Amino acid sequence: MKKIINSVELVEEQMIEGLCKAYPQYVKRVEGTNVLVRADKKEGKVALVSGGGSGHEPAHAGYVGKGMLDGAVPGAVFTSPTPDQVYEAIKAVATDAGVLLIIKNYTGDVMNFEMAADMARDEGIEVDEVIVNDDVAVDGSLYTVGRRGVAGTVFVHKITGAKAETGAPLAEVKAVAEKVIANVRTMSMAISPCTVPAAGKPGFELGEDEMEIGIGIHGEPGTHREAIRPADEIVDMMLDKILADLDFTGDVAVMINGCGGTPLMEMFIVNNHVHDVLESKGIHVYKTLVGDYMTSLEMQGFSITLLKLDDELKALLDAPADTPALKA
Amino acid sequence: MKKIINSVELVEEQMIEGLCKAYPQYVKRVEGTNVLVRADKKEGKVALVSGGGSGHEPAHAGYVGKGMLDGAVPGAVFTSPTPDQVYEAIKAVATDAGVLLIIKNYTGDVMNFEMAADMARDEGIEVDEVIVNDDVAVDGSLYTVGRRGVAGTVFVHKITGAKAETGAPLAEVKAVAEKVIANVRTMSMAISPCTVPAAGKPGFELGEDEMEIGIGIHGEPGTHREAIRPADEIVDMMLDKILADLDFTGDVAVMINGCGGTPLMEMFIVNNHVHDVLESKGIHVYKTLVGDYMTSLEMQGFSITLLKLDDELKALLDAPADTPALKA
Amino acid sequence: MTDNAKVVEILDSMKKAIDENAQFLTDLDAAIGDNDHGINMARGFKKVEADLPGVAGKDIGAILKKVGMDLVSTVGGSSGPLYGTAFMKAGGKVGGKMEIGMDDFLAMMDEAIGGVQMRGKAVAGEKTMLDAMLPARDAMKAAAAEGKGVREVLDAGVAAAEAGVEYTKTIIATKGRASYLGERSIGHQDPGATSFTVLLKAIAAAY
């Protein structure tokens, strides 16, 4: 394992500190916790809290700021944060308008966030939640835990954050979040694995010419493995899966998300074909994001996210946001 | 070589197309060229043109937009663009206020850009140039070609772009660019190489526990190679070299730049110690940028850039910028 | 059968057993999950060990509740809330007691399993820790009903847990992260079922 770190025990702590030092104008750390909240607490609006394991940077702390999240809770690398930490975040950001938790659909995340929500409710804080499950790679049937929450979560942060910023009541903010969740789909692939620092070795191995299709953001195996193909064919395969899942005819937002180790050049090559395919199918791209938004440490690969837009979602997507990792 | 591309011949073309499709609100391609210019040409101000080989994304096209560049010229991967392309860029963006070329100090870049400048002057266009040479890793003595231009170039784009946006005359815009160049220093390292697509194999090899100190943004060898050490020790070594070169006492801007394959988590860990060291030496960090600003394909590593600030540079650094890769 | 000092002793040896198996548990999780189960459990029991001196003199219920809270607040992931709740529930069953017997222990197992099922909403056959916990509990109850001694009862539990782990290799995961693999999860044993077996063995070894 070759990493630019000091020790595997200090990775999360020094990452949090380094992030706070980089962006004092945006975030501050709640003392004695790993929780990051807006440098200036905004009253009179629903507060948004999200989080998950570390290793997905800039998610989630990079989205704390005006028009997006009020608090972010990073756990250990690829491990859901614990309830006490989430509870601290809720307490720190709570306003009279209530708190909305944006949870990615993993058993661990859901359990830890819900335990925290219970603790906060016991204190009289109004807390509600939404669960993001945009990954079309996995079976979403009733006989599984459902789809994973992956890069589409960033659209949920952006749009729900814009809605919250308007001062809308909790129920309306939640409704917008659920609208995004209902309309967002993602599919991922990787050509190289990533190594959880404490594990010391990669979570999986890929042959010199292999790729993993449908991989999760924690390096969880995907739908299948096959020999690497030209980028356009990979895009075709991934879009087929996304477009089979939801009718995207009309306007969409596109996110080409890098997994952490992917050069931007390759993401633009991917984007080139994504646009061509969508256009050929009568789907109009209203806005595109290309970059590292929800990563998996140093993994090389990308995900494609499509979000179906109506006028409300367009306006909220375009609304101002000022955070370390996303500005609009 | 494992890459998400279609063919080595199409890499630059499809990257450019993918970038244009992602950001039509910012950039458009000059027909029949590889040149990218602002979607809306701004008259009445000095126009800035930069460029270099491809493979440094988001540089340089990612910095085209309000408050930064007017035109960017990407060459083949890691290869300076040719004079005809640079000339097309100059022609496309030229205003009555003149054109300033921001060139990184490589023999090839300087020759190609200067040939283009000559061609443009023959057409009656007022063209001037600055040459960025921020890399303290290499000997800047008179007996060499001098220092390389690396990540500090992004600060030159940002600050010079802000100055140009005020409508200042060419001489003043150039003077600000030279002030930035005089006050910016960078040092880089890598723990893994990168592969130029057409070359098909890495430009160098590193042992399982080796790192290259002082590496260039095209994977050029650096000052030396040694066994990898804890991040803080690497930072100490790099900062020593930077701080020995210029007295940074006072206010500085910091850029922790990823080489393309480096996870943000590691960059934040680096930033954590950079801030601690600077503070301990009485250097105050006014602003920090952490991310992929000037990359080397998928190389894993980072650079530290320090820019010494006075009030003028602070104001220009903070001035609005709206580009795909940098917003202020 | 067991006083509070012995409970502390057992918790100490659980910590050691988890450490010894951390790499193994993580490797199992790499195959069908996210490469962290052993790391998570080790982080949790490190905190447990650090806090034990502070609660060692207290009643068994208080000790186990503290263990549960430590696990909930340090393990994270799925196993944190699950094991944390299991220990808290088990502790809740024996609040105030300085000594417990086999009946208490079996009732605590019921409570722990109830906690896991309340949180995780899984049933038998979904390739989770329950596939070791449920057969172990049943085997121990049966052995106890036959009047077997403590060590024999615990050995029966360990044997059933181990069989449960083997069984997890044969089934598709429908809960937890391994469920994303569908058919590809077959052939791999469940990390959580394995860590439960490690913990139960640490208990058995104390008798």
Place this chain on the structure above:
Amino acid sequence: MTDNAKVVEILDSMKKAIDENAQFLTDLDAAIGDNDHGINMARGFKKVEADLPGVAGKDIGAILKKVGMDLVSTVGGSSGPLYGTAFMKAGGKVGGKMEIGMDDFLAMMDEAIGGVQMRGKAVAGEKTMLDAMLPARDAMKAAAAEGKGVREVLDAGVAAAEAGVEYTKTIIATKGRASYLGERSIGHQDPGATSFTVLLKAIAAAY
């Protein structure tokens, strides 16, 4: 000695020689530069080859100017302006001529070298293409002065160029990208000196 048809033939064989050596030249550049010299040169000569039919009937000056412009507009990097200028300058020396002799050729070499020095501001001993060009030019002039035949003159040039390449292994680069390496550049031969030798060999092979 050489008419315009033969020039086209030689340019064709230059293209083949560059292709054959592209990987080698790139590998040399990987060691002390940025891993692209062969790629750059091959891209340039591909364009040259494509454009040759369009200028084949023209005078030698026009042909070489076109070659120079093609190289300038496709090679990029340092070698593009340098070789491009070299060919353009050489062509400038023989504008209008449909046939040239040894005197013309040596004058063209002078012009080409002058162009490279004007652009790159390097002198002998800086570990660049000049360390093959200068000795080759001098050796050819000397051989011509001795009244040697074309093939002998060119062979003398190739031998001197090859010796120049060997010499580049022994010196520190002070121009071009390899200069960043300082002492570490010693032991490696210069890619540009090597590509010049490849081109000169292609000329020699035509006689």
